[in-house]
Amino acid sequence: MTEKVLYEQDGAIVTITLNDPGMRNPISEAEMVEGIVSAIERLNEDGSVRVAILTGAGSAFSSGGDLRKMQQDFGPRAEKPALTPRYYKFGIQRIPLAFEKLDVPIIAAVNGPAIGAGLDLACMCDMRIASESARFAESFVKVGIVPGDGGAWLLPRVVGFSKACEMAFTGDMLNAAEALACGLVSRVVPDAELLDAARALAGRIAVNPPYAVRMAKRLLMEGRHTRLDTLLEMSGAMQALTHATADHREAVNAFLEKRKPSFTGE
Numbered sequence: 001m002t003e004k005v006l007y008e009q010d011g012a013i014v015t016i017t018l019n020d021p022g023m024r025n026p027i028s029e030a031e032m033v034e035g036i037v038s039a040i041e042r043l044n045e046d047g048s049v050r051v052a053i054l055t056g057a058g059s060a061f062s063s064g065g066d067l068r069k070m071q072q073d074f075g076p077r078a079e080k081p082a083l084t085p086r087y088y089k090f091g092i093q094r095i096p097l098a099f100e101k102l103d104v105p106i107i108a109a110v111n112g113p114a115i116g117a118g119l120d121l122a123c124m125c126d127m128r129i130a131s132e133s134a135r136f137a138e139s140f141v142k143v144g145i146v147p148g149d150g151g152a153w154l155l156p157r158v159v160g161f162s163k164a165c166e167m168a169f170t171g172d173m174l175n176a177a178e179a180l181a182c183g184l185v186s187r188v189v190p191d192a193e194l195l196d197a198a199r200a201l202a203g204r205i206a207v208n209p210p211y212a213v214r215m216a217k218r219l220l221m222e223g224r225h226t227r228l229d230t231l232l233e234m235s236g237a238m239q240a241l242t243h244a245t246a247d248h249r250e251a252v253n254a255f256l257e258k259r260k261p262s263f264t265g266e
Helices: 030-045 067-072 074-079 083-089 094-101 117-124 151-159 161-170 176-181 191-206 210-222 228-243 246-256
Strands: 005-010 013-018 051-056 106-110 113-115 127-131 135-137 187-189
Touching: 005 030, 013 030, 013 191, 030 094, 051 191, 094 117, 106 117, 106 191, 113 117, 117 135, 117 151, 127 176, 127 191, 151 161, 176 187, 187 191, 210 228, 210 246
Parallel strands: 013 051, 051 106, 106 127, 113 135, 127 187
Antiparallel strands: 005 013
16 A cells, blocks of 8 residues: 555544645556555455545545646657557556445545546545535546546436536536535535544444445446346345345344344354
8 A cells, every 4th residue: 555545444434545635636646546446455355344435635635637747748648649548548547447346335525626537536436525615627628638537437427418518528617515416426514524424424334234235336336337137137146145144134133123233244
């Protein structure tokens, strides 16, 4: 794990923090990409983790790409354009692919600007809570490029096709209230309350049977692009697995006995 990505576990909840506040947490360079991918893979492999929170250190969630690095790359990118797809494939595009495999629910706690790839990173998460000072922009067009990190796939699934087009074609900035209105985030809270709100939501998820939560997430993820009949078959197979768990028996018994359940992940 790199120092640019912090990984902290408290019980069943993990907080991942992008930790390059001086540069406003850009995510396009190799060290940050590796740190994010490693953190997501670690989450997925750890059965003790039931939910995660992703946030940024300092005043920004993520500024996306590093414009200074883009300026340095003007010459090489123009001279050898065939190398750019490889740069993306083995760089930032590893992040959405890692998120696509993640079965652990993850909440983006957007503490400030989420710009370009930073906005797309927030869209890779399952839920988004924003502080009042959060700002959002699909701003690639403003610097003469297109979303190279999967934003054209992610953003329409969060805000709908029309709003995604508006954001991508204008590059306009949305404030937190506008983000709430279009469904980009589910809640806006005062800056000082952001992490507490994210932890409270994480806690409400973490109390549930972890296998059932992970399988529910997988079904929701697959439902974005799978035919209904295929998803129904997958649902039946996963239901067979959940019915065989000790947590399912505990949930039913606790309900009938009018007591609080205790789930062990078995």
